[in-house]
Amino acid sequence: MVKRKRTFSRFFDVRSAVFFEITIGISANTVLLLFHSLTFLLRHRPKPLDLTIAHLALIHLVMLVTMGFIAADTFEFQGWLDGLMCKLVIYMHRLMRSLSICTTCLLSVLQAITLSPRNSCLTKFKHKSSHHYPCCLVFLWVFNMILNTRFLVSIDATPNVTSHSLVFVTESCSQWPISYLFKYVFLSLVNIQDISFIGLMALSSGYMVSLLYRHKRQFQHLHSTYLSPKASPEEKATWSILQLMGFFMLMYISDCATFSSRATLWHNELISLCVQMLVGNAYATICPFVLMSTEKRMTECLTSMWKRL
Template identity: 25%
Template sequence: MDTRAVVKASSFLILTIISIPTNLLVCCAFLHNRFTEAKLLTADIIICHLAFANLMVALIRSIPQTIAALGYVNLFDDVGCKITIFSFRAFRGLSISLTCLLCVYQAVAISPATSLLAPLKTRIPQYLMYIIVFLYFLYYSTSVMTALNAVFNLFNNTIPPYTLNLEYCFVLHKDYFTYISIGFGVMSRDLVFIVLMIIMSGYILKLLYQHGQKVKSIRSSDRSQKEGRAETKASRAVVTLVILYVVFFGIDNVIWLYTMTISRVTLLISDIRDFFATLYTSVCPIVVITTNPKVQRKLKLVKMKKEAQPTESSTHTM
């Protein structure tokens, strides 16, 4: 194995080891909460779908990239490649849009009653499932074109210009215009959600600053202070997710814009772009686990049960 393959295998293996267990943990925590308490808050539902989307991205892209780096490239046939590319594009897009939805809802939740966003406090929970279904439909429908161009093998093993090379699959574009059109279409679609995230994050930071100024000048009750701290913590977590996604999205698309200037993209450039396209799947659940009180409570319960088991077994043996 050359140095590039070793670094690639190690990098994607680390992403896989982190992202799959952590995203599963977030999904299971909220699903368990749903069956035990029979209700999930709006933000919880969005985070659960976001964790599922991130989990699918990790399964569909990180694992094949790790295996391909180890030299096993014959993973799929043409149909398998089309399904893999289609699923990756769809779930990665869902990861963007669901992060945006979470950011918008958090901005709405902490906005004052006099805000223009106030009417959305009841509208978003009321139409949440319709919004999520629309996002699934949007990204499924717009991911078909790229998936149709995916193949597992090339004629005469020669890579034609304007081809996305994943080593285990190839996405062909018949000419430069098609390559540019599909690329700019995908970037423009995602950029709408990114811009909206940035605007809402700025609004959240403004509200947090104003809230901090009020807290300094007004002595509030313990209950309101606790509620304020919970809202502040949740808002900061959402802003953190947005900042991370904007950074990763920016790096991904700067690399993509660079590839527009050349007809044949080297494997190293393709690997770096893929890494940043999937990095969010590992970082996002870590932020959720370290900031979400419901997930933390579930972890504490599991830990307490594990600690209680040895005590119970020792009692039975006496």
């Protein structure tokens, strides 16, 4: 009896942490979205980087809102989602997860292009990026919307009958099995997309690290080694994006490891599900704080507001 109470108490604590993480993430992404949306609209020459950060904040905001619905239906046991709501909520959440990795990779590539010197082969993309960027976003949205249509087909409200082939997603929503052909086609496309974008992130991150290291060495040759170079806003933004890439890689690997180990390492299904949600939402929650740390105007405004409170 004591063991069951401890298990329930531990589950309640982890479940509360999930809702707390979602609330913090929604608030932070809302602030980041408003700031960069206004920056993009009010600038005479808006930068693709501002639009990318605003786009990423919007994706994470919708992703965390839908996760709030999923968590409420999973842990509160109310069973209030019908068939249409199940399809829309699960579909939007999976779509936002797919777009998150695409936009994160795009952010890394754009920063690498921005940081590249004049004699680099990436220089020609600096002017083209602003023209082709909207087309790239439209392509990513259309491709991922098509790629995730399998959830619109397979997700439905949980029926009253029991079936071994049924996969329970939440208390109200279940996933019906699809044919092996479509299953492997969709999984192959998803894996190819993830591997491609993670590979691009690794290449762009390595390129930015080499540029920053080269710039630091050149500065030390020109000035005394006792003087520490003052980082420019571009360098600060680059380091924050590099930290973001590293954190994304860590959370992506942890999410995959947590999902694969649920059946073997965890004895309590609800606690393992809570831990998986915590890991899966960590990037969307931490991301806005990393990006906000490089915005001097934003940090000053938030600090002054906090002092007034």
